[in-house]
Each structure stands twice: as C-alpha cells, then as structure tokens.
Amino acid sequence: MSAPVIQGWCPGALRPMPSGDGLVVRIRLHGGRMTPDQARRIADLAATHGNGLMDLSARANLQLRGVTPASHGPLVAALTDMGLIDRDAQAEARRNVLVSPFWNEGDGTQRIAADLAQRLAAPDAPALPGKFGYAIDIGPAPVLREASADIRVERLADGALIVRAEGMESGARTLPERAAETILRLVRWFASSGGICEGRGRMAGLITRGIAAPETFHEVCAPVAGAYQPVPGLVKTGALVGLGFGQIDPATLAALAGLGPLRLTPWRMLMVEGALRMPDLPGVLTDPSDxxxxxxxxxxxxxxxxxxxxxxxxxxxxxxxxxxxxxxxxxxxxxxxxxxxxxxxxxxxxxxxxxxxxxxxxxxxxxxxxxxxxxxxxxxxxx
Ligand code: SF4
Structure with a gap:
C-alpha cells in the first residue's frame, strides 16, 4: 500500500487545501464561537461559494468544501468583511487556538485566547510548524487532553492556571492576564531549542528527545484527570449536539443559529450557547445512544x-x-x-x-x- 502523503500543514482561508471535491477553506473562528449572524452568513457563503458541505475539524474549526479557484476570492472578501480573516497566511497558520466549549463569562478563556491571538499576529512572533497549536482548557477539569495541542493551559486545584508543554507533567503557574505571555515564552524556547526541523516539529517530539524546558516550567504539576467522554445533552453553558461525521449543511447551520450563538468543539459536536432545551432538527444528534x-x-x-x-x-x-x-x-x-x-x-x-x-x-x-x-x-x- 502506498504511504499516505503527510502535508505537514492545515488548510486555512487564505491558504486553502486542494481536495477531491474542490478547495477546502478552513475558518478559524475567534474564541471558537460564532454569533447567530456570523453562522447565518457563513451558511450562505458555503452554499454560494462552495458545494454547501461544511465539516467541523478536530481542532474545532469550520471547513467549507467544494470552493473553486474562481469563488475563493469572493469568499475571502466576504469573510474579511466579517472580521474573520488574518493579515496574511502566516499569521492565520499560527492562530491554532483551541478553547474548551464549556467556558464561562469572566473565567479567563476568551481573554487568554484573544491575548494569544494578538501576540501570535505580531510581526516578531516566531515562525512555527503549521500543526503547532494551543489548548485553553481551564474549566474545573481538563476536557481537551485527547485533542491535538503543543501547549496547554489548565486549571490547578487551587484555582490558579498552569501553562505546560505537551509531553510534560509540570508547567509554570500563571494568571489569566499573564497566560499569553507565559505561552509565548514556551513558544520561543521551542523554536530556539531545536523543536523545528525543515519547517516541521511538535512539542511532544522535542520533549521526548529529552530536551529540558526552562526551570520555570517545572514549577507545578498538571492536574490529574481521567479521559473526558463528550455526549450530547444539556450542560450549564447550553445544549451540546452531535453531527454525523462532523458534517453540517447550510440549512441546519442556519436553523441552529436561530437558537443562539454556536460554540465549536473538536468532537464533531456544536454547543448552542445558553439553550435550555435540546433542539429537534433533522441531522442533529441529540440522543446519547444514537x-x-x-x-x-x-x-x-x-x-x-x-x-x-x-x-x-x-x-x-x-x-x-x-x-x-x-x-x-x-x-x-x-x-x-x-x-x-x-x-x-x-x-x-x-x-x-x-x-x-x-x-x-x-x-x-x-x-x-x-x-x-x-x-x-x-x-x-x-x-
Ligand atoms: S481524509 Fe481520509 S483518505 Fe484523506 S488523507 Fe485523511 S485519512 Fe486519508
């Protein structure tokens, strides 16, 4: 069997990936959330400029499929109008920030994600491999451990935050307002310690090679947590619903948007923020035994x-x-x-x-x- 081609990069909006059904355009939603208006407009754009099919990626991004070279320009122009496009493809590729969908107002998640995005967009931000990413997972217990990330922010039993490298059980204690700066220290260490080879490399690989992180990243131990198993249902922050194969069509996305803002997850599920009842829509999985x-x-x-x-x-x-x-x-x-x-x-x-x-x-x-x-x-x- 021929070995699969490892691309080493993820598609973006500015750098779409060719596929068998056209270009795949990945939209990185800020803070992992769409307002109802954004979701309705993206649903329209998927139907107008793509083949209507959208996928939730394993990094909680939304991918539009079936975009053509001719429709890509107008699609990017419309996304730019919505404030969803980065300065250039490099800045877009660096903004690989995954957040737990269970965040609460004022818990620091959105602040850290926004601060980090701003720092990663700065002209002096280090160039990083395309797959390098971050998980902001600061609820009472981590839920994103199974999702791909190179640097994780989690919450300690005493309420403080820890920033740690993937593959390490210890990290640096920090506060929401200092977290992005702490993350960037770890990013710079990764880049200057041989973590990148010919444009590729992941944090876990560097740690496995026995390269020691700076002393400050040995300060506290990561919280102990079992595997998190997401299931559809009502939670404190809204209604978690499943999508078969993580795929959604424009009509379903628009219908869900009618129920509230939507938070993206890496689990082929969306959360309808603030919903008090499970939605009843075709193609939306709400029964945990489905x-x-x-x-x-x-x-x-x-x-x-x-x-x-x-x-x-x-x-x-x-x-x-x-x-x-x-x-x-x-x-x-x-x-x-x-x-x-x-x-x-x-x-x-x-x-x-x-x-x-x-x-x-x-x-x-x-x-x-x-x-x-x-x-x-x-x-x-x-x-
Ligand atoms: S999408 Fe499926 S077929 Fe295509 S590269 Fe990935 S695993 Fe292989």
Missing part, C-alpha cells in the same frame, strides 16, 4: 484525493452493529485523519478493500486484510 455517535469516518473517496475507498456510507451502514460502548473508525487511508488515535475497531481502506484493526490506529498492523465487502458479521465477530 449509533451515529459510535462511528467516525473521514471524507474518503471521492472527496479526498488520497482515499482508496468511500467511507461514510459504509460507516453509516455498520453503525447499528457497533456495541454501545464501542467506536468504529472507517478511514480512507492509513493516515487516519478523522481519529488519529486507536479505536476499538478501525477499518482502513486499501486499493483492494479494507483492513480491519482491533484496538489500534489506522496505520497499525491489521488483524484481517483486504475485506471486500465489509459486512456487519465482520464487526460482530471482531467485537
């Missing part, structure tokens, strides 16, 4: 140029056969974009069908190879 919450699938063929097979129809067909506590990941190739970690079951497309992997990631050694077709019996026997 089988569609047990399957993950990337775009697959023909939407992704690297995919060996279509993925989502198969995942939809197999979903009812996945046990309630299971997770099936159907991946168009060994890259495993939709779920980089291990899943209870993974089907990785090959030119001849699908490889089946138990308790592994998409690139792991398969237990069964080249299944064609994959049937519910394969899933039942493997679980």
């Amino acid at each position: 089988p569609m919450l047990r399957v993950v699938a990337c775009t697959g063929a023909p939407g992704c140029l690297q995919a060996h097979q279509p993925t989502r129809d198969l995942a939809r067909r197999l979903a009812p056969h996945v046990p309630p506590d299971g997770l099936l990941h159907v991946s168009g190739c060994a890259k495993g974009c939709a779920h980089p970690g291990p899943a209870a079951l993974t089907l990785t497309a090959t030119p001849r069908g699908f490889d089946l992997i138990r308790r592994g990631a998409a690139a792991a050694a398969p237990d069964l190879t080249d299944l064609s077709p994959v049937t519910p019996a394969h899933i039942s026997k493997a679980t």
Whole structure:
C-alpha cells in the first residue's frame, strides 16, 4: 500500500487545501464561537461559494468544501468583511487556538485566547510548524487532553492556571492576564531549542528527545484527570449536539443559529450557547445512544484525493452493529485523519478493500486484510 502523503500543514482561508471535491477553506473562528449572524452568513457563503458541505475539524474549526479557484476570492472578501480573516497566511497558520466549549463569562478563556491571538499576529512572533497549536482548557477539569495541542493551559486545584508543554507533567503557574505571555515564552524556547526541523516539529517530539524546558516550567504539576467522554445533552453553558461525521449543511447551520450563538468543539459536536432545551432538527444528534455517535469516518473517496475507498456510507451502514460502548473508525487511508488515535475497531481502506484493526490506529498492523465487502458479521465477530 502506498504511504499516505503527510502535508505537514492545515488548510486555512487564505491558504486553502486542494481536495477531491474542490478547495477546502478552513475558518478559524475567534474564541471558537460564532454569533447567530456570523453562522447565518457563513451558511450562505458555503452554499454560494462552495458545494454547501461544511465539516467541523478536530481542532474545532469550520471547513467549507467544494470552493473553486474562481469563488475563493469572493469568499475571502466576504469573510474579511466579517472580521474573520488574518493579515496574511502566516499569521492565520499560527492562530491554532483551541478553547474548551464549556467556558464561562469572566473565567479567563476568551481573554487568554484573544491575548494569544494578538501576540501570535505580531510581526516578531516566531515562525512555527503549521500543526503547532494551543489548548485553553481551564474549566474545573481538563476536557481537551485527547485533542491535538503543543501547549496547554489548565486549571490547578487551587484555582490558579498552569501553562505546560505537551509531553510534560509540570508547567509554570500563571494568571489569566499573564497566560499569553507565559505561552509565548514556551513558544520561543521551542523554536530556539531545536523543536523545528525543515519547517516541521511538535512539542511532544522535542520533549521526548529529552530536551529540558526552562526551570520555570517545572514549577507545578498538571492536574490529574481521567479521559473526558463528550455526549450530547444539556450542560450549564447550553445544549451540546452531535453531527454525523462532523458534517453540517447550510440549512441546519442556519436553523441552529436561530437558537443562539454556536460554540465549536473538536468532537464533531456544536454547543448552542445558553439553550435550555435540546433542539429537534433533522441531522442533529441529540440522543446519547444514537449509533451515529459510535462511528467516525473521514471524507474518503471521492472527496479526498488520497482515499482508496468511500467511507461514510459504509460507516453509516455498520453503525447499528457497533456495541454501545464501542467506536468504529472507517478511514480512507492509513493516515487516519478523522481519529488519529486507536479505536476499538478501525477499518482502513486499501486499493483492494479494507483492513480491519482491533484496538489500534489506522496505520497499525491489521488483524484481517483486504475485506471486500465489509459486512456487519465482520464487526460482530471482531467485537
Ligand atoms: S485519512 Fe481520509 S481524509 Fe485523511 S488523507 Fe486519508 S483518505 Fe484523506
């Protein structure tokens, strides 16, 4: 099987990524939130300048698909009018800031995200690899540990904040008003300590090589927390709803916007801020036992140029056969974009069908190879 191409960068609005169904334009919403007006306008733009399909990315951004070279310019002009476009593609690429969707007014989340975005946009901000990112996760317990990040801000038991490098269990104690400055100290250390090689590199890789972070980042230990498992339902800050494969169409996005501001999550879910009831809309998953919450699938063929097979129809067909506590990941190739970690079951497309992997990631050694077709019996026997 040919190895998947590792791009080493994420699409943006100014630097879209070519895909099998046109350009993918990723919008990085400030503070991970859309006002109702922004959401309605983005829904219109997706229908007018793309093919109408939008994806929630694993970094809580919104991607418009099917944009053409001719429609890209007018789309960027409209997003610029809405204040959603950075000064240039480099500044956009640096603004990889993920926030917990459970933030509360005045808890420091939005302040840190805004301060950090401002510092990362400064002309003297260090050039960083395209995937380098930040998680602002300062609720009572961290919820973003499974999401990709290089620097994390979390809350200590005494209420203070810790800034730490991914891969380190200790970090520097800080306050919301000093957090962005502390993060930038760690960023500069990463850049000057050999963290970047030919434009690539992640914090965890540098730490694994045994390069010691500055003394101030050994001050306090990170909070201990178990794995966070998001499920649709009402929470203090609103209604958390699921989207099959993290995909949403313009009509559904506009309908959700009618219920309140929308917060993005890295879990193929949106939060309707302030909602007191679960919405009842087609395509919106509100039942925690919905089988569609047990399957993950990337775009697959023909939407992704690297995919060996279509993925989502198969995942939809197999979903009812996945046990309630299971997770099936159907991946168009060994890259495993939709779920980089291990899943209870993974089907990785090959030119001849699908490889089946138990308790592994998409690139792991398969237990069964080249299944064609994959049937519910394969899933039942493997679980
Ligand atoms: S995992 Fe899916 S989306 Fe990612 S490159 Fe492979 S086929 Fe494309």
